Amino acid sequence: MEITGKSQVLPIRSRLRKFSFMSTLRKLQDTDVFGKTVLYRSPYDIALEQKDGAYVLSDDSRMTATLPTLTYLLQKQCKIVILAHIGRPAGKVDEALRTTPLAKHLSELLMLWKQRNTPVATLQECVGDEVTTYISQMSAGQIVMLENTRFHAEDDVDDDTFARQLCLNGEIVVHDGFPQAHRHQASVTGILRHLPSCAGLYFQKEYEQLSHLLEHVEHPFTVIIGGAKISDKTESIKNLSNKVDMFLVGGGVANVFLKAKGKAIGSSYIEEVPVESGKNDWVEFARTLLDRKLSGEQIEQYGNDLFEKVSPVVVQIPQDVRIETSKKTVVEKQVVDSEALAVEGDRILDIGSLTESFYSNVISRSKTVFWNGPLGMIEDERFSQGSYSVAAAMARSQANTSIAGGDTIAAAKSAIDLIDITHVSLAGGAALELLAGNKLPAVELLST
Incomplete structure (x- = not known):
């Protein structure tokens, strides 16, 4: 399906049926x-x-x-x-x-x-x-x-x-x-x-635990996407856009969306590789998703008050960020305040405290939450707080929660007891593909 700037939201029941594709493995x-x-x-x-x-x-x-x-x-x-x-x-x-x-x-x-x-x-x-x-x-x-x-x-x-x-x-x-x-x-x-x-x-x-998650999706369904690279997530994001109610983005993925929003990101990491030879780059891909609006039904599910200060869009980008300056100091900047979020030598390395609060609020109102990719540079404690706050919000949540991928698990383990998460998957990319409704080649060949 071609992604446009217009909202193309399927009814809840239609979106649920999209997940009925599970195969039977040879065991x-x-x-x-x-x-x-x-x-x-x-x-x-x-x-x-x-x-x-x-x-x-x-x-x-x-x-x-x-x-x-x-x-x-x-x-x-x-x-x-x-x-x-x-x-x-x-x-x-x-x-x-x-x-x-x-x-x-x-x-x-x-x-x-x-x-x-x-x-x-x-x-x-x-x-x-x-x-x-x-x-x-x-x-x-x-x-x-x-x-x-x-x-x-x-x-x-x-x-x-x-x-x-x-x-x-x-x-x-x-x-x-x-x-x-x-x-x-x-x-x-x-x-x-x-x-x-x-x-x-x-x-x-x-496979069986992820299949169970997909067969029991409840809405609102929130997906948190982070990590350094967007290249291995574009197809999943595109396919998920009509199944998921809201995306919360962070990490290098957020930098792409911030640049698509017209913000200067200084020396922050961004993957500027063509999606396909001769076609749009990652920033252009992000731009096609930025203005997609939530439906009235979706807004009601999350609660109208959630959007008093935030636009009701499908892809939520950080409202503020933590930046390491060229002098190695850490500052927080609100995205709305300046076109030039970061100058040359500055690097955006985590979401800010306002974003932590908003993302945690979204998670608390969700019934299904899936997270793949750290929201900051977790190797540095100064930029691990965003990931820790999301992990803590998921642990407190009554939702069906899933964390996928080694780096994401490492971030979560530093903040919470993983026993408080419904499903922990060691497979980041494969889990995201399955969540997007894509058939996994190895699963197809291992199926009866």
Whole structure:
């Protein structure tokens, strides 16, 4: 659907029906894997950081989530061959993105989980004779992690020849890569075209819990969008615009909308990459959404008093922001006060206190809330308050709440107990795509 500046709001019942598209997965529990060599597609796209001269995992939540699947496979006397990609090495070997630290940490987790030594070996490649020879000599219950599949440029373009080469490493695919399920990639979808396959326990849990959320959406439905980049969210925002009642934006995404509003944003991060070659850029995309009005029904659901000082639009941008000046001091500025929010050398790095209050108020009046992407630069405590306030508002809310994505979870964990959130998803992009009503390629290939 083409997005215009005019409001195109569907009736509530029509919007609810949009979510009735869930598939039935082929499940690991219903699949014969006993004694087989399993090509295990992991969700281990985990950021690595240097500590004491070695690379370590910044967060092991995705790895911990896969322990039930791996334990199940070990109990079934499988050989386990792990596929993973890390970062964006652009088809070249990057020493900072090798899978060795992942394997080391997984070995430690399995020791804690199973109370016995289960070493995870590593290889310096993911395809080739050396790999297939090593796997052929493995014994039942052994695990090997192959090298970063993105060291091969063919992976990102879903090259079928490369997918076939990967499939020489196993008899069946067990897929736990739900955070990557929205990607067309040789190691994500390509392998599913050439081997029998099923969804792992973690994949099933993520998909079923998100499906439950979508099948029980109540309005008003509020989506909070943050993070640095808008490029991987444009299609989801566009598709969601007729299902969601209101968007609250922050982070680098908000900078795009502020610029679309005609505000000078100084040296703030903004992703100025064309949406498609020869077509509009991100700022132009944001401009098409800015003036879309809420319907009378939506305004009534949130409460007329909410909009006494704020325009009743679908996309709410920050009313004020926290800025790091060129002198490294922090100031707050209201958006309405000045065209030049930030000058060269200044960076917008968080939403301001007025916006915190308004966003929290919106959340308190919502019945379904979904959040993907931090609202500020959470690595710096001076710019984490916006994300913390949203997390706290969600924890207090009586709504059906969901938080998706590693960075978002990290921000929330610093402020609240995640037990107060209805669903916590480790899959940011895939969850957003599913929420938008898009079919996930890996889900389609894993469905009966």
